[in-house]
Amino acid sequence: xxxxxxxxxxxxxxxxxxxxxxxxxxxxxxxxxxxxxxxxxxxxxxxxxxxxxxxxxxxxxxxxxxxxxxxxxxxxxxxxxxxxxxxxxxxxxxxxxxxxxxxxxxxxxxxxxxxxxxxxxxxxxxxxxxxxxxxxxxxxxxxxxxxxxxxxxxxxxxxxxxxxxxxxxxxxxxxxxxxxxxxxxxxxxxxxxxxxxxxxxxxxxxxxxxxxxxxxxxxxxxxxxxxxxxxxxxxxxxxxxxxxxxxxxxxxxxxxxxxxxxxxxxxxxxxxxxxxxxxxxxxxxxxxxxxxxxxxxxxxxxxxxxxxxxxxxxxxxxxxxxxxxxxxxxxxxxxxxxxxxxxxxxxxxxxxxxxxxxxxxxxxxxxxxxxxxxxxxxxxxxxxxxxxxxxxxxxxxxxxxxxxxxxxxxxxxxxxxxxxxxxxxxxxxxxxxxxxxxxxxxxxxxxxxxxxxxxxxxxxxxxxxxxxxxxxxxxxxxxxxxxxxxxxxxxxxxxxxxxxxxxxxxxxxxxxxxx
Amino acid sequence: xxxxxxxxxxxxxxxxxxxxxxxxxxxxxxxxxxxxxxxxxxxxxxxxxxxxxxxxxxxxxxxxxxxxxxxxxxxxxxxxxxxxxxxxxxxxxxxxxxxxxxxxxxxxxxxxxxxxxxxxxxxxxxxxxxxxxxxxxxxxxxxxxxxxxxxxxxxxxxxxxxxxxxxxxxxxxxxxxxxxxxxxxxxxxxxxxxxxxxxxxxxxxxxxxxxxxxxxxxxxxxxxxxxxxxxxxxxxxxxxxxxxxxxxxxxxxxxxxxxxxxxxxxxxxxxxxxxxxxxxxxxxxxxxxxxxxxxxxxxxxxxxxxx
Numbered sequence: 001x002x003x004x005x006x007x008x009x010x011x012x013x014x015x016x017x018x019x020x021x022x023x024x025x026x027x028x029x030x031x032x033x034x035x036x037x038x039x040x041x042x043x044x045x046x047x048x049x050x051x052x053x054x055x056x057x058x059x060x061x062x063x064x065x066x067x068x069x070x071x072x073x074x075x076x077x078x079x080x081x082x083x084x085x086x087x088x089x090x091x092x093x094x095x096x097x098x099x100x101x102x103x104x105x106x107x108x109x110x111x112x113x114x115x116x117x118x119x120x121x122x123x124x125x126x127x128x129x130x131x132x133x134x135x136x137x138x139x140x141x142x143x144x145x146x147x148x149x150x151x152x153x154x155x156x157x158x159x160x161x162x163x164x165x166x167x168x169x170x171x172x173x174x175x176x177x178x179x180x181x182x183x184x185x186x187x188x189x190x191x192x193x194x195x196x197x198x199x200x201x202x203x204x205x206x207x208x209x210x211x212x213x214x215x216x217x218x219x220x221x222x223x224x225x226x227x228x229x230x231x232x233x234x235x236x237x238x239x240x241x242x243x244x245x246x247x248x249x250x251x252x253x254x255x256x257x258x259x260x261x262x263x264x265x266x267x268x269x270x271x272x273x274x275x276x277x278x279x280x281x282x283x284x285x286x287x288x289x290x291x292x293x294x295x296x297x298x299x300x301x302x303x304x305x306x307x308x309x310x311x312x313x314x315x316x317x318x319x320x321x322x323x324x325x326x327x328x329x330x331x332x333x334x335x336x337x338x339x340x341x342x343x344x345x346x347x348x349x350x351x352x353x354x355x356x357x358x359x360x361x362x363x364x365x366x367x368x369x370x371x372x373x374x375x376x377x378x379x380x381x382x383x384x385x386x387x388x389x390x391x392x393x394x395x396x397x398x399x400x401x402x403x404x405x406x407x408x409x410x411x412x413x414x415x416x417x418x419x420x421x422x423x424x425x426x427x428x429x430x431x432x433x434x435x436x437x438x439x440x441x442x443x444x445x446x447x448x449x450x451x452x453x454x455x456x457x458x459x460x461x462x463x464x465x466x467x468x469x470x471x472x473x474x475x476x477x478x479x480x481x482x483x484x485x486x487x488x489x490x491x492x493x494x495x496x497x498x499x500x501x502x503x504x505x506x507x508x509x510x511x512x513x514x515x
Numbered sequence: 516x517x518x519x520x521x522x523x524x525x526x527x528x529x530x531x532x533x534x535x536x537x538x539x540x541x542x543x544x545x546x547x548x549x550x551x552x553x554x555x556x557x558x559x560x561x562x563x564x565x566x567x568x569x570x571x572x573x574x575x576x577x578x579x580x581x582x583x584x585x586x587x588x589x590x591x592x593x594x595x596x597x598x599x600x601x602x603x604x605x606x607x608x609x610x611x612x613x614x615x616x617x618x619x620x621x622x623x624x625x626x627x628x629x630x631x632x633x634x635x636x637x638x639x640x641x642x643x644x645x646x647x648x649x650x651x652x653x654x655x656x657x658x659x660x661x662x663x664x665x666x667x668x669x670x671x672x673x674x675x676x677x678x679x680x681x682x683x684x685x686x687x688x689x690x691x692x693x694x695x696x697x698x699x700x701x702x703x704x705x706x707x708x709x710x711x712x713x714x715x716x717x718x719x720x721x722x723x724x725x726x727x728x729x730x731x732x733x734x735x736x737x738x739x740x741x742x743x744x745x746x747x748x749x750x751x752x753x754x755x756x757x758x759x760x761x762x763x764x765x766x767x768x769x770x771x772x773x774x775x776x777x778x779x780x781x782x783x784x785x786x787x788x789x790x791x792x793x794x795x796x797x798x799x800x801x802x803x804x805x806x807x808x809x810x811x812x813x814x815x816x817x818x819x820x821x822x
Contacts (some may be wrong), residue, residue, distance in 0.1 A: 091692035092683050094809055103683050104694050108676045218692030456762055 003066040005030045005189040006051065006158055006439075011060035013046055019213050020046040023060070026208040026215065028158065031182060033190045035200045035221060037233050038210035039403075039431035044193050048160050051191070052084045053077040061428060078106050083151030084160040084487070089143050091135050097146055098131040104150040121152050125179045136459055137265055137430070139291025159183065160191045163429070165199060170492040172289070177203050196460070197226035209233055230432060254278040254301075254332070254420045255313045261296055261305070267474035269293035269302070269475040276470070276477060278420060278451040283442060285466035285483065286455040289495055293475035294424070294455055301422050301453070302334040303327045314420065329360045331419030335410055335426055337455075339402065343409040346398035350390060353397050354379040354412050361416040386411035386437060387505045403434035410438050428463060439465055461490060522766060523650050527658060528724045530555070530762025532716040532733070534661045536740035537747070537754045539712025541610070545672060545749055546705035547685035547813035551607025552592055556710050557612020560585040561619040562716030565728045568630045577630075578657065578718050585714020589616060593706040597699050600817045615731060617754050625728045633657065646690025652685035657719045662755075666711070681705060685811035688818040698818050705758045731812050735789065742792045746799050748809055754797040757795075 013021040021043045028034045031448055036226050038044050048056040051062065053071035059192065064080055071077050072190040077084075098115055109117075115131040121123075122129040127145040135143060142207075151159055161180075165173045180190055180203065192204055200207055200221040209217045209232045218233050256276040263270050263416050271293050278284045290296060300303040300312070302324055309318035312331055324334065336342040344353045355375035364375050379393040386407040390400055397405060410426055423442065427435040442465060446452045456462050462469055462483070469486055471478040471494035478494045536553050543550050550556075563584035568577030592610050595601040633655040642652040672678040684691045684701045692698050716736070721728055739761055749754035768784040771777050777784065 001809065074693065076695075078695070086693065090685040090687070090693040094686050095679075095683065099679055099683075103691070103696070164713070378597070466696060494555060 007063040035204035035207035043213040081157035083156030093136040287464035288472035333413040333418035337424040344397040351393040382411035403430040534758035535716030537743040539709035543709035549815040555611035556713035557748035558618035558718035560714030561721040562622040564718030581718030585710040589710020692747025
């Protein structure tokens with residue numbers, strides 16, 4: 001066998017109180033797509049940060065193309081030929097795409113040339129990007145493209161990708177896979193981190209499974225089943241939540257009609273004649289690629305952006321003008337996409353965070369005086385029922401891992417016994433175990449007769465969870481599909497901007513064009 | 516000279532110290548550091564510039580000494596806030612109070628002493644142009660330099676790679692660190708530059724504008740400079756406009772007092788620049804203006820390098 005491109009030998013990293021990586025060893029061959037598999041908190045991020053020179057290992061060796069190296073900084077890593085797409089994008093909101101790319105490159109490239117190269121790479125790899133746009137106006141999906149383009153511009157010999165597909169349509173995922181296979185074919189090694197097991201099966205040549213900071217196994221994903229890899233990763237059998245048969249066509253609880261809205265954001269998406277109906281006891285999904293009006297729609301549904309009273313009705317009552325608090329009081333609870341800073345205040349305790357949302361429905365502040373004890377008990381209830389790993393109710397929200405905080409945020413809304421629950425990306429960046437907990441809770445809620453609206457870019461999640469599905473594209477909603485009857489391809493085409501108004505002939509034509 | 520032209524020239528004098536201090540603070544803030552010690556750094560710069568000029572007899576030594584003194588004050592701030600991670604607001608306030616005391620101590624022997632005024636350097640030919648000549652081309656070196664610095668800072672931030680890194684550090688320190696840019700190093704440089712500029716602003720006051728030393732002679736200009744940065748939405752050319760606006764208000768109130776133009780007590784007129792500061796801060800925080808505020812996202816947030 002050739003000299004491995006990258007070889008880790010007994011890498012150990014300790015943080016106060018935890019061993020993040022404990023004697024991790026594995027090899028990545030040239031041109032190999034190597035999967036790194038593990039739950040959140042398994043130590044994957046710490047490990048790749050050491051490969052990329054952001055952190056230094058406490059023990060162990062890294063060999064790059066046979067030679068022992070100490071990757072002292074990301075500069076050094078990039079000079080070696082290591083590129084990385086971060087899970088939490090390392091982007092600068094106030095800067096342009098071009099400037100963001102420039103910051104991740106070695107050396108100074110004239111602006112005009114850089115813009116040209118960005119256009120080139122984004123065209124070649126099907127990652128459309130306008131170099132002059134500012135990041136704050138871009139969707140999650142577009143932001144990720146910047147990260148990928150930034151790496152590709154450096155002609156890397158090892159590309160580290162942390163959960164790269166969660167925001168892409170199935171077609172885009174296919175396209176990305178083509179790109180990655182092409183890169184691998186050119187001899188570039190890829191270290192691919194994902195929770196999506198069928199993707200690993202489709203893409204990766206080898207997989208290393210981490211649990212609790214240790215390597216618990218290696219496998220060839222092509223020979224494993226998704227279930228066997230999941231069990232290896234989690235260590236216990238994970239049963240996917242079963243979706244009970246449910247009767248449709250019950251009474252609508254939340255209705256949206258004739259909603260058109262100009263976005264506040266100069267680069268946002270305007271909503272055009274949105275019509276939506278969430279029925280009692282159903283889970284309705286909204287699929288779509290980021291930046292197609294999801295943010296605007298959520299703001300309207302949650303009450304962060306008031307609209308004409310009659311465009312939104314809850315149990316027939318016009319609520320369009322009401323703010324979030326009034327809507328919660330009436331039973332419309334909301335789980336925002338961003339955990340830190342939107343759903344939860346990072347620097348407040350869990351008890352205070354529970355209080356902020358449940359203040360009315362749980363009667364935590366009668367006559368304007370806070371009931372600290374009751375808030376604490378409510379937070380305890382959430383922590384217990386949702387298996388949140390936290391150091392008591394006094395723990396700061398920021399001290400929780402992403403998955404645990406998300407469980408807490410979801411539990412906080414669900415235990416308020418809402419009439420309608422609007423959940424945006426409820427399992428974004430959450431480990432498999434936490435995702436199952438959250439999915440089960442949402443399904444149980446629907447069973448109890450609550451109208452549940454889930455907005456997600458993860459199509460698998462929507463397929464597993466929802467009864468009906470609509471697709472949002474360019475600020476418009478498609479007609480609802482019955483999830484059980486919809487095909488991935490059909491949904492994918494709708495996500496890609498093909499509207500169902502033209503009927504089946506149009507679909508076939510577009511599909512033929514794409515082929 | 517035409518009194519109208521003379522008024523414009525005095526506005527330039529009133530605006531220049533503000534311009535220096537605000538430009539320096541702008542650079543520090545764009546890197547994510549809020550230094551409320553501008554007033555203190557200006558005062559120490561002013562007294563040092565004056566003392567060295569008075570002792571050596573030449574402003575060519577006094578001005579660099581003032582810049583150095585301002586830089587040293589900023590270094591004190593940087594060590595406390597960037598290395599020792601002290602709270603920036605508290606440290607900045609302490610720096611101002613410290614600067615007031617220190618400058619009074621250094622300056623106690625220099626009160627009432629004269630220094631030669633910084634000579635004007637008329638630019639040949641151009642300064643002979645009627646009206647425009649005396650307004651634009653008949654000044655001392657510090658005034659010319661203030662314009663050069665504005666252009667330099669604007670170019671640096673918008674066009675150079677180092678400026679881009681500086682903005683990135685102020686925008687998202689974690690991400691900048693992740694990409695391998697030295698957050699603390701960049702912030703040190705930015706804070707020190709802020710001190711240097713504040714020192715120059717102070718020197719302009721004590722060596723050129725009113726060539727003498729009086730305790731607390733900056734009279735709140737450091738605070739106005741801080742407000743100017745917000746007013747200018749962290750953009751260098753807008754700092755220039757803002758500084759001249761405030762310079763104009765200052766001169767107006769002086770003239771109005773002197774000539775008894777307005778039937779109000781002189782104290783009310785003296786308040787004008789400060790009232791204007793408050794007004795500008797209110798207006799720039801209002802609805803449609805607020806959007807255009809582009810405060811650096813990490814402003815005032817301490818950064819711990821490794822986690």
